Amino acid sequence: MRQKIVRLALVGGVLFLALLLLLATCGGGGADDKKDDRPKKPVKKSAGPTTQLTVPSAYTTARGWEIVGVGPDYALSHTTGRLAYLVKASDNRYRLRTVDTETGRDGWSGEAWRPPDPLHFPKLLSVAKEDRQFFVTWSYGKVGDGLTPADTFVSLDVYDAADGERRRVEVPWSGAPTVTATGPDILISDGRANSAAVDPLTGQVSEVGAAAVTYPKGCAACKQLTEVRGQTAKGLLLSGVREFWVRGGWFSRTVAPKGANVLSGVPTSVAPDRILAKWQLAKGSKRAATHELWTVHDATSGKAMVSVECHKPAIEPGRYPQAVVSPSDRYLVAGNLAFDLEAAKGVCFEEEDGSAQLTLASVTDAGTAYGATNARDASDALEGGGAPVTMSFATWGTEPLPLNVRLPEVETSGTGLFRWTDRKDQLHLLGYPRVG
Template sequence: MRSVLVRASVAVVALGSLAACGDGPAETKPTGHGDKPPTHTSAPAPSLRLDVPAAYDTARGWQLSGKQLGTYAVLPKAGAIATMTGAGSAYLVTVRDAVTGRVRWTGKPFADLSEGATPGLFVVPAGDAEYLVTWSRGKKGGDALAKAKQVYAVDVYAADGSGDAVAPARHAEVPATDYGTGNVTEAGERLLIPVTDKRRVALDVVTGRTTTYDTDSLKAPGCSSCSYGNDIAALTDRDPVVLNEGAGAFGIPGSWDDDRIAPAGADPATGAVWPAAGGHLVARWEQKNEGDQNVWAVLDGRTGRVQASVLCAKPFVASADAPGSALSPNGRYLVSEHLAFDLGAKKGYCFEETDGTKPLSFRSVTDDGIAYGTSLTKDGSLTGSTAPVRLALATGTPKALPEGQQAPVADFGGAGVFTHDVGNVSYLVVYRRKG
């Protein structure tokens, strides 16, 4: 499992958190250095003919590499792919049509406050729209007398922009501290900015409105004794989803709690929850009566309603990291690492490691319910080696792909997105779907 979100991208990226993210999750790659950001031109046709599933045509598509690539994120609803490239402390975003690679628009160059670290990039879905977000944290202002202030600088772009040097639709600067602060994340339908250990700021990407939450004043619903240890696990467009990890309690205060919505067989005193792609939540409980399985579920973030659930073997090595996730563009299928869900049929599938099966992890899922991912062979270590796999959610039966074949990290708008490294050069390759 990996930390969200971002994915989250996942959503994104995403990313990306390709959260997903939102999720599906964004991917970070090194960029070049110089006096100006690199010039963006139309993406060239793919010179790399990777071994990919038969649904994709390697003769049609486009690719980016090296300085043209930088960091990327996918925008499934817009049918586009965004890249963030830079040199020194100047960065800009470029949004290309996913099928043709044609540049739709470029953003106005912006400064990175992070003193050499690459700014964050991810996609946030809100209703029927998507927003591209960049952020960095560092010092701003200051002179011979006044100290510079530590801030989060966040830019929000509408996905459907056009032209060159497009300014962000929203720009926000939120005070930060020199210690105890983390990354800006997509925590559902708003951005979550961890100003301090006790104070969180939620930023609405549509309106630019900010809401400050003091975690000391929050309480996980359904837990009258939860006075300490409460935190925001996710955000809807209006409310925070509050989690008390120690008590295994979560929900939206005044609306719903996990005791009331927990699936049959779940021990409601053991709940945990994370944001998932498309405004969903992924929740987990231990099985009742100290059973040897966990209960996993996808929830509607606003209502807490269980959309699909599945029993799953407890992992040999548990992880405290948040699971990443990806949603099919049509919203019917959701994958979250070792889990796969058909939300339309209200079915869930688990591919956690057992005594007789290898663990599977899924990264992308198509509108026709085909999920792609990898299996893990540990070979006596915790890391081991991976092999590509394919899952048809109509049957729930995974199949191994031919050895060496590459699975897409995203599929939308009639194209599949693949990543590849040649030496020290990273490539993003997009192949059109056949037919």
């Protein structure tokens, strides 16, 4: 009996030592773990969406895909059908990943990298040039003590949307930058007249300082509060306190829409190939004191495509609504404005007293726009603020949606994209396919 007990004790000791050895070999805490590039909070993908949001009837939640733990921005390439998003990896590094928007399958994934400002998510946008599309991540930071302009810079990583080929570009920059990509280059500006354009094909940087800006002849207003507003295929788009122009190209005074005061144009929003501008009505016209003219211009030629009149606001907004264009470029919405560019028709949704209660936030190629009444702005509408509505370009009418409906931010490849933040403050990105 004693021998059996001793024998069992020996076997138990051997098993215990084997277990310790196994834990030492496979357990965490080793030096190699510090080099792990996987996200600290792994992105979870499912074959179908686990989260079942309440969405407009045009979409189904029975199929689709879901990503959990994405960064605050995403970018789309409609030509490749890919969506790019950022995740945080170890050691304050970030990684760009892609997904097929129609199927939800993973696409290419970039290598992890550390931005100059590792404490904040880098920004993400897309740009197209010469029939190629690129995803661009950017961050602003410093090297050394950051006491001289040469120590601070904008760091950009430019990825070919088709295969993920990456190019790193660093542009010395003093002061907080504004980075946009209305095309064909990536534009860095300081909110005034200084700018730098980065060619996504070559990485070449072209700087234009305020001293190099040229003004249209006879435009005194152009020299007041001069600001770089964006880029067009013909060059930089600039504006003054009134009037706007493309450097080396067209001038707003020569492309003013019919019925406008030609000396009053102000660009309020710039999108790829499109400019939304506000004009005063011609002096002496019947409604010049109470209304303004809103016009969509072709960014390359400056040509006025379609206009609509709206009441002047009682208080001028501090920030105008951002223009949102459908993937096919046919429809454009901005706040309470809606334009069918192919039909050359526009509508201003406002009450009889001139108040604007509707804010349109997204628009699809099917001719459906989504928004909300009594929302602060488009972002508020997409986050569930106000009372959700849908607008049809076929009828130019609006219909209310259930109050708990979540609105699509965009539709691409027949899939509506929705965002939702859970109780753990994790951001979910969901793709629900359009029905039919």
